[in-house]
């Protein structure tokens with residue numbers, strides 16, 4: 001068994017955990033991050049990627065709205081390569097209560113969110129696919145944020161500043177030493193290796209899973225999981241975020257992202273025991289398509305690429321267990337105060353949007369307890385990739401000889417770090433995933449620098465296999481590159497190919513009709529008919545890497 | 546325009562049917578939208594590879610004799626075991642005339658090696674994939690070198706070798722891997738790291754590169770008796786150049802199917818089209834049949850996308866439009882339909898039952914078994930239940946078989962295509 005000592009442990013590699021790791025590293029605190037699966041594989045990777053202006057909350061929850069708009073401004077500076085400043089609209093349909101429109105304007109004013117009334121004609125000019133029947137439209141500074149890129153950039157920065165990261169490593173138990181939480185016992189889920197890590201402070205940023213984890217330290221933390229489902233549409237049918245101007249309810253938003261658009265969302269209570277088994281239900285798909293079509297009629301003709309769902313980690317603030325005091329805001333718990341267990345804090349709730357603020361709050365408390373560390377700098381230190389604004393035209397010129405589309409996509413995904421990725425060498429810019437323009441060089445970079453341990457991880461870092469064909473040919477190529485770059489053995493590569501296809505299948509099967517079914521038939525012919533992948537018998541699962 | 550027979554869909558099934566009909570002097574037209582499943586297939590023709598329990602079938606005809614009795618709706622049962630055999634050997638004969646030699650292990654299946662080094666039972670393979678010499682060398686446990694071009698992104702021998710080494714059949718056979726480099730070829734603007742099998746096939750089809758390639762192959766094989774290479778050794782000059790390469794290197798060079806496009810399948814596709822044309826058949830490529838007019842129990846004519854409204858009429862019609870993949874079947878939110886004539890389809894009303902929970906299920910995916918329902922004469926019914934007596938449905942469009950689970954795709958396409966032709970000929974005489 002390995003034993004590691006450090007100053008701080010962060011449990012959970014979602015945006016909150018990654019942000020906390022970075023914050024601590026920037027303050028000079030030595031920290032280790034433990035993530036049971038992959039970076040951004042929890043709720044962080046299962047949402048709309050909406051960079052809230054706060055308008056959505058303005059009417060019901062002024063405090064959240066204020067947090068959103070303030071973080072919105074900060075993120076646009078420090079995370080520019082993860083953000084598209086698309087702007088957003090709130091549109092009122094004939095069937096909607098027209099008074100919400102006025103209420104929204106008023107409350108946005110209280111929250112300090114710019115919210116302008118624009119003419120219907122103007123709205124349709126901006127967003128030609130919009131339902132022409134809308135009665136009115138408001139413009140707000142919504143945008144989009146790529147959660148995978150954001151989280152990975154936080155982790156990368158922390159690692160460059162000395163932090164350590166263990167992915168696919170689960171904290172099985174928080175170890176107590178009398179009235180303190182002294183460390184964690186973990187297990188590498190790919191190799192089976194056991195690791196014990198000790199530190200002066202443990203930050204629990206494990207999201208909705210926090211209830212289970214706290215229980216291992218004898219602490220009660222009640223979550224009220226609520227599932228939300230989303231659909232990804234094959235085309236980018238809108239350029240701005242389109243919100244329905246009404247009291248929040250199912251299917252009232254369409255968010256553009258990269259080459260696709262996304263319809264969200266629903267809200268269904270789920271049992272805590274079932275949070276790892278949730279799937280998208282048929283009635284949710286019907287609701288989303290129906291309401292999506294009301295906002296943008298061409299939704300009915302578009303192909304649905306995948307469906308997925310996430311769990312909102314709503315948390316009970318006090319020890320109260322009946323759910324009346326559920327918070328929708330940020331929750332920071334000092335377990336020394338609340339439960340008389342020292343050395344442990346929990347940061348949960350909030351939004352992707354407010355991850356940085358949550359990280360700052362957690363790191364402030366952690367540093368106070370450690371009596372170490374400098375002041376927070378994350379609000380003014382750009383993330384790797386966002387160091388400088390990069391000019392597309394200049395990059396294209398700099399990389400003359402490499403196809404513009406490749407330069408464009410790499411720049412879009414990695415910002416200023418493009419220079420660590422692209423070289424004017426044919427091998428480097430040869431395409432592996434044609435849908436998303438992912439090159440061999442980008443994959444090599446991800447394998448070496450971005451904590452990638454399997455093809456599913458690679459998809460989160462590069463978008464490989466996320467396009468219309470969902471990884472038909474590039475999955476096999478990626479498996480081959482793991483071997484080529486010594487990142488896995490042949491057996492491991494074949495196994496991760498199975499895992500990738502099974503993972504992809506989860507998102508496709510709820511929407512298996514039309515072109516999706518066609519693609520699946522093709523994919524199954526290739527991987528089973530042609531390759532016989534389902535017949536491969538692997539050596540012992542837990543082979544050493 | 547009037548033909549004796551119009552065939553909708555020019556894949557393996559439609560072309561087999563077309564050749565058989567054209568051979569008798571009938572006027573036949575094949576209309577086909579685009580590439581067929583052959584362009585993606587392994588290029589081996591599977592007959593029956595796995596029984597209901599997933600165990601390998603070694604003697605497929607013997608197996609079929611019993612099987613058709615207990616599975617009366619299976620396409621092979623509609624053909625009859627005897628005609629399945631007739632069809633397959635007819636097919637082999639036709640390809641032979643076009644210079645493509647198919648190998649079969651007498652009455653038994655043989656195994657071909659897949660991209661991932663698993664083995665698949667199949668009935669016919671091209672001689673570059675399997676033949677007696679390969680079998681002998683294999684029995685002598687000769688060393689194998691799996692070779693690939695440096696930077697070819699569609700084949701990774703390491704991923705195959707690990708599985709081969711584990712297979713009992715390959716026990717005590719030494720397998721090495723090796724790399725060769727592209728000869729100075731083609732357009733300097735193109736990135737060789739993006740070459741596909743078709744680009745490389747072009748290199749092998751060009752005689753002047755052969756010697757250089759032979760030297761490289763011999764060196765990389767470092768003493769092996771076989772060189773296994775991804776299936777990209779040429780299309781148009783394949784037969785001659787393959788022979789030449791073997792002479793120049795003194796090695797047995799054989800091919801492993803890899804990612805699409807399938808060179809092995811394209812060779813068959815070319816041969817079938819060429820054979821069909823030499824018999825006077827008319828192949829209309831790049832057009833899609835969009836509908837037809839049925840009166841009484843007969844399909845009178847069909848119209849096409851590019852036909853400008855003018856109808857194609859014929860005495861009989863064959864629908865060989867393939868499965869979902871080729872557009873022969875279309876699925877919507879909650880139903881499966883046949884898009885050309887809205888024929889009656891076998892499927893499940895509940896979408897959640899179309900597929901298995903895992904991507905690699907033990908029992909296969911149900912949607913692969915959907916298709917246009919027919920009677921024993923391959924005649925379908927319209928949506929409102931009327932039988933269409935001069936329309937025959939064949940190939941991947943048919944229901945009640947699972948090509949992947951059974952390992953029967955190619956065989957069903959060939960034998961039902963052939964069967965339709967025989968039924969049409971019977972009706973005419």
Ligand SMILES: Cc1cc2nc3c(=O)[nH]c(=O)nc-3n(C[C@H](O)[C@H](O)[C@H](O)COP(=O)(O)OP(=O)(O)OC[C@H]3O[C@@H](n4cnc5c(N)ncnc54)[C@H](O)[C@@H]3O)c2cc1C
Pocket residue numbers: 011012013014015016017034035036037038039040041042043044045046047048049050051052169170171172205206207208209210213226227228229265309310311312313348349350351352353354
């Ligand atoms: C449907 C939906 C839509 C949303 N839309 C938006 C939106 O548009 N904009 C927005 O700002 N917010 C949105 N949110 C909210 C946002 O997604 C979450 O608030 C945020 O992602 C939470 O991040 P986190 O890091 O706290 O949690 P998570 O991302 O869940 O991270 C927790 C991590 O801890 C890991 N973990 C758990 N247990 C262990 C263990 N024992 N050992 C090691 N690791 C462990 C998990 O694997 C996970 O990766 C949405 C949420 C949902 C459900």
Ligand SMILES: Cc1cc2nc3c(=O)[nH]c(=O)nc-3n(C[C@H](O)[C@H](O)[C@H](O)COP(=O)(O)OP(=O)(O)OC[C@H]3O[C@@H](n4cnc5c(N)ncnc54)[C@H](O)[C@@H]3O)c2cc1C
Pocket residue numbers: 522525526529530553554555556557558559576577578579580581582583585586587588589590591592832833834835865866867868870871872873885939940941942948952953954955956958
């Ligand atoms: C990736 C893959 C691998 C395979 N591997 C093997 C294998 O190893 N061994 C094996 O035995 N079998 C294999 N098969 C199965 C086998 O190739 C098919 O079952 C067989 O080729 C089907 O032939 P078909 O003629 O019925 O249909 P298809 O080959 O699908 O041909 C149908 C044709 O009809 C055309 N068409 C469709 N609609 C219209 C219309 N309205 N108007 C005009 N034209 C139309 C299409 O464009 C297409 O060209 C494989 C299939 C695939 C997809």
